[in-house]
Amino acid sequence: MEATRPHFDTVHAKFIYDAERQDSVFVEVNPRIWVAAFLMTAAEINLPDRIVRMAMREEVTPAFDYRTDVVTMTSR
Secondary structure: OHHHOHHHHEEEEEEEEEEEOOOEEEEEEEEEOOOHHHHHOOOOOOOOHHHHHOOOOOOOOOOOOOOOOOOOOOOO
């Protein structure tokens, strides 16, 4: 998670507190990608790939070259 700073909400880690051990036990990690990721994908920015590369401590440069002609609609 430290490698993806400041985007800590890109993963969701679960722990269970073990009262007998008085310690937390790791359960699992799940990716949590923002709703805006759909729009990023439509604009040809591969957010999941960028997050994985950040987690692997690879250099990820800002995405300045992306589509700006994308429109999405949501329903309530």
